[in-house]
Amino acid sequence: MTSDRDMLWHRCAHLGRVLLPLVDQEPWRRDRRHENLQTWGIDTVEGERLIEVFAALAAHAVAADASVSAAEFDALRVSAVADAATGKRDIELLAGLPDTFADSRDVQAVGVFRLYAYTGGQSSRRLFQLSREVRHALAVLGEQTPMPSVTCGDIFRRAAEAGLPQ
Template identity: 70%
Template sequence: MTSDHDMLWRRCALLGRVLLPLVDQEPWRQARRHETLTARGINTATGERMIEIFTALAAHAVALDASLSAAEFDALPLKVVADAATGKRDYELLAGLPDTFTDERDGQAVNVFRLYTYKGGHYSHWLLLLSRELRYALNVLAERSPTPSLTCGDVFHRADEAGLSQ
């Protein structure tokens, strides 16, 4: 049986997977992000995967700080996740993660994030850039929202409407 903590991580990882496809409904946004990543020496596929996992880590950290269950995660405001992406230290995002990940890609991406965090140098600079890209992406979704406080559940609803698989 899957624990609530594992289910919470899955919801956070799902948020990361649907974020960029939702933002990229305006194709120029993807082109701009690719230009920015390339200009900073970050492979676009790697950078986008790191933005996905960064999203999951920021959402997970905030959910743990608020003692949210997986069932309560959908009510988490996106603004709080955006604030955590740029307001928390990279190593703080790694606290409280599951011991194992159902999706091996998540475990690998978390390990790369961990490596970037502790290696320092230009890797720390890359994480700073990725945190800003993440915050920008979350703000883009929030600005598109007719509701004043977009939540993670609202993002999942938009992903369903857009036909993004969950």
């Protein structure tokens, strides 16, 4: 049986996975992000995977701070997740994660994030740069939705409408 903690992470990881495909519906945004990653010396594939997990970690931190269950996750405001991406320290985003992950990609991505967070120096700078990309991507999704306070559920509905995997 899957615990609520594991289900919460699953919802957070799903938010991270749909973030870039939704933003990339305007292809010039992907090109701009790739240019930024190149400029910062970050491999595009690694950078995009770190952006995904960064968004998931930020969402998880907000949900944990608000004591939100997996069932309540859809009501979480996207602006709060964006604020956490740039407002919380890297190691704060790692607090309260499940002990194990069902998806091996999450294990690897969280491990790389953890390594970057604890290494410091250039790695910390890269996480700072990636945090700005996460915040920007979430802001773009918020601006594209006609509602005043966009929620994670709104993002999931857009992802379903776009035919992204659930």
